[in-house]
Amino acid sequence: MPGRTVLALDIGGTKMAAAVVDRGGRVSAAARVPTPQGRRLDGETLWKTVLALLDRFTSGVGAKQVVGVGVGCGGPMSWPDGHVSPLNIPAWRSFPLRERLQERFPGIPVRVHNDAVCVAVGEHWRGAGRGTANVLGMVVSTGVGGGLVLGNRLIDGASGNAGHIGHVVVEPDGPECTCGGRGCLEAVARGPAIAAWARANGWRHPQGTARDVADDAARGHAVAIQALARAGAALGVAIASATHLLDLDVVAVGGGLSQAGPLLFDPLEEAFRRHARMEWARSVRVVPAALGQEAGLVGAAALVLSGSRYWNAD
Amino acid sequence: MPGRTVLALDIGGTKMAAAVVDRGGRVSAAARVPTPQGRRLDGETLWKTVLALLDRFTSGVGAKQVVGVGVGCGGPMSWPDGHVSPLNIPAWRSFPLRERLQERFPGIPVRVHNDAVCVAVGEHWRGAGRGTANVLGMVVSTGVGGGLVLGNRLIDGASGNAGHIGHVVVEPDGPECTCGGRGCLEAVARGPAIAAWARANGWRHPQGTARDVADDAARGHAVAIQALARAGAALGVAIASATHLLDLDVVAVGGGLSQAGPLLFDPLEEAFRRHARMEWARSVRVVPAALGQEAGLVGAAALVLSGSRYWNAD
Numbered sequence: 001m002p003g004r005t006v007l008a009l010d011i012g013g014t015k016m017a018a019a020v021v022d023r024g025g026r027v028s029a030a031a032r033v034p035t036p037q038g039r040r041l042d043g044e045t046l047w048k049t050v051l052a053l054l055d056r057f058t059s060g061v062g063a064k065q066v067v068g069v070g071v072g073c074g075g076p077m078s079w080p081d082g083h084v085s086p087l088n089i090p091a092w093r094s095f096p097l098r099e100r101l102q103e104r105f106p107g108i109p110v111r112v113h114n115d116a117v118c119v120a121v122g123e124h125w126r127g128a129g130r131g132t133a134n135v136l137g138m139v140v141s142t143g144v145g146g147g148l149v150l151g152n153r154l155i156d157g158a159s160g161n162a163g164h165i166g167h168v169v170v171e172p173d174g175p176e177c178t179c180g181g182r183g184c185l186e187a188v189a190r191g192p193a194i195a196a197w198a199r200a201n202g203w204r205h206p207q208g209t210a211r212d213v214a215d216d217a218a219r220g221h222a223v224a225i226q227a228l229a230r231a232g233a234a235l236g237v238a239i240a241s242a243t244h245l246l247d248l249d250v251v252a253v254g255g256g257l258s259q260a261g262p263l264l265f266d267p268l269e270e271a272f273r274r275h276a277r278m279e280w281a282r283s284v285r286v287v288p289a290a291l292g293q294e295a296g297l298v299g300a301a302a303l304v305l306s307g308s309r310y311w312n313a314d
Numbered sequence: 315m316p317g318r319t320v321l322a323l324d325i326g327g328t329k330m331a332a333a334v335v336d337r338g339g340r341v342s343a344a345a346r347v348p349t350p351q352g353r354r355l356d357g358e359t360l361w362k363t364v365l366a367l368l369d370r371f372t373s374g375v376g377a378k379q380v381v382g383v384g385v386g387c388g389g390p391m392s393w394p395d396g397h398v399s400p401l402n403i404p405a406w407r408s409f410p411l412r413e414r415l416q417e418r419f420p421g422i423p424v425r426v427h428n429d430a431v432c433v434a435v436g437e438h439w440r441g442a443g444r445g446t447a448n449v450l451g452m453v454v455s456t457g458v459g460g461g462l463v464l465g466n467r468l469i470d471g472a473s474g475n476a477g478h479i480g481h482v483v484v485e486p487d488g489p490e491c492t493c494g495g496r497g498c499l500e501a502v503a504r505g506p507a508i509a510a511w512a513r514a515n516g517w518r519h520p521q522g523t524a525r526d527v528a529d530d531a532a533r534g535h536a537v538a539i540q541a542l543a544r545a546g547a548a549l550g551v552a553i554a555s556a557t558h559l560l561d562l563d564v565v566a567v568g569g570g571l572s573q574a575g576p577l578l579f580d581p582l583e584e585a586f587r588r589h590a591r592m593e594w595a596r597s598v599r600v601v602p603a604a605l606g607q608e609a610g611l612v613g614a615a616a617l618v619l620s621g622s623r624y625w626n627a628d
Contacts, residue, residue, distance in 0.1 A: 076594075132472075148560075151467065153467075157464070157561020158446075158562065158598075159561055159597075161594045164558040164561070166558075167592070168559055169484070169551050172485065172547075172589070179592050181554070181590065182588065184558075237483050240495070241555055244478040244498075245462070245477070245479060245556060246462075247474070275498075278494070278495075280390075280475045281475075281478075
């Protein structure tokens with residue numbers, strides 16, 4: 001079916017993106033809108049925003065050419081039925097996203113997965129992990145998420161939750177995590193944790209974000225440099241653990257914080273090399289993600305386009 | 315092909331076992347011999363011991379009924395070509411085990427994998443993980459090894475080394491590990507590390523093993539109890555990390571040390587519950603392995619008997 005396309009949707013707490021993606025993974029059109037906010041926002045209003053976004057594409061490409069709909073959405077969610085309760089979208093709690101989309105697009109596959117899983121799938125299919133069989137894709141941002149493709153197949157786990165690299169333990173007695181646990185990678189390396197650590201150690205930006213930390217680090221601010229180094233080291237430890245457990249080919253690190261470049265990746269590499277000593281483990285490539293903000297859309301499309309490689313449910 | 319059987323072989327540094335396994339995973343005959351020792355032992359002599367062990371079975375069941383040969387062997391090895399260099403069998407370095415067996419059994423599949431991987435496969439196929447799709451099988455003994463079945467398929471990794479749970483980092487600044495890294499689970503929880511920690515903390519058994527520690531712990535010896543608790547806690551942390559990354563159904567813990575029972579499993583459970591707080595992660599079952607010393611043989615047979623579920627190479 002050359003020329004036919006997939007509608008891809010990437011739903012996050014800050015923005016929602018939609019695009020038309022062809023069978024080669026090319027994003028031929030994309031639109032982004034801010035995710036409606038507000039404590040009184042209800043789920044149906046938000047759904048109408050999604051529908052309006054999608055209608056811009058179905059009119060453009062012709063509804064008959066759409067062979068499927070792939071969606072990445074913030075977790076948690078029940079999977080594969082796609083009842084979503086995104087942490088950062090309080091208007092949706094057990095919102096039946098997949099069913100609603102299926103009603104709107106009857107007769108074609110509609111598939112919903114975690115947004116970080118879609119990023120990992122995108123990086124495996126068309127990004128930094130292309131051509132390799134075993135990929136961990138990571139998103140380091142407000143949270144730390146991820147997804148796994150092993151033996152060229154997406155790993156879903158018992159409940160669709162495989163890939164939670166953010167909750168690999170890097171310091172058993174470390175800081176409390178939002179998950180209720182302790183010493184998780186996310187508790188150390190997520191953006192707000194980096195900014196909080198910098199502030200606790202003398203960085204004077206009461207409202208500053210991890211991006212501000214990164215900017216100051218680039219200017220040579222010692223505490224800011226240390227704050228990124230601490231996060232990088234935690235990432236290196238978690239990636240060493242993941243590589244030992246999974247014998248990976250490629251780890252693709254994306255998300256806003258990966259923009260910090262060597263200030264994050266050099267300490268990451270150093271910690272990784274310290275812990276991953278066996279020859280087979282050292283051969284993994286830890287690289288920045290390649291697809292940028294399109295990774296989630298490309299991966300969402302791949303849920304539909306790649307047979308059972310990235311979708312083993314229903 | 316009912317009634318036809320597989321020859322299974324389990325080669326470790328202490329003993330070698332061979333058995334006839336039927337399509338249902340039943341071990342209908344098994345024999346064990348001590349692994350020949352000695353610094354001057356050469357690889358060919360050892361190979362002759364293996365051949366003699368196998369000949370006892372091929373005469374017994376009739377060579378024509380053997381549909382394949384499955385082997386678990388101590389690592390490291392190159393995979394899938396099965397050139398083995400078992401840590402505890404110095405006589406074999408890059409020994410072409412798979413080729414030699416293929417010469418002996420022409421025309422039928424011969425498959426070789428890591429011995430801990432075979433234990434995990436056995437536990438998934440016929441043991442504690444039976445009927446579930448996502449299983450981590452562990453062997454806690456002189457080393458800490460493991461294997462992974464995810465989505466009902468064995469995970470091999472890039473070089474056949476997936477499953478190395480023993481090198482998940484549980485204390486970034488912890489003890490040095492034999493792998494060259496630091497703070498690995500194995501550096502804390504393997505038998506010799508448990509005994510060494512107990513001795514360093516006042517346990518007076520210059521030649522004592524982890525089994526002696528376990529015996530003393532059962533009698534109420536405080537340091538021995540603490541030594542097992544420390545290992546159990548490290549296991550709990552590593553299992554929490556693995557569960558978060560992989561969304562497992564079952565973790566089956568085998569190997570000699572798992573015989574210590576609640577003295578090991580209670581602290582394990584406590585650490586696991588402290589770190590694994592999300593509902594989906596808490597639902598994993600961490601249980602003792604079910605097949606005992608037959609697990610490796612049953613899993614080795616499954617490499618041959620279960621189509622592509624446990625073998626995706628060649």
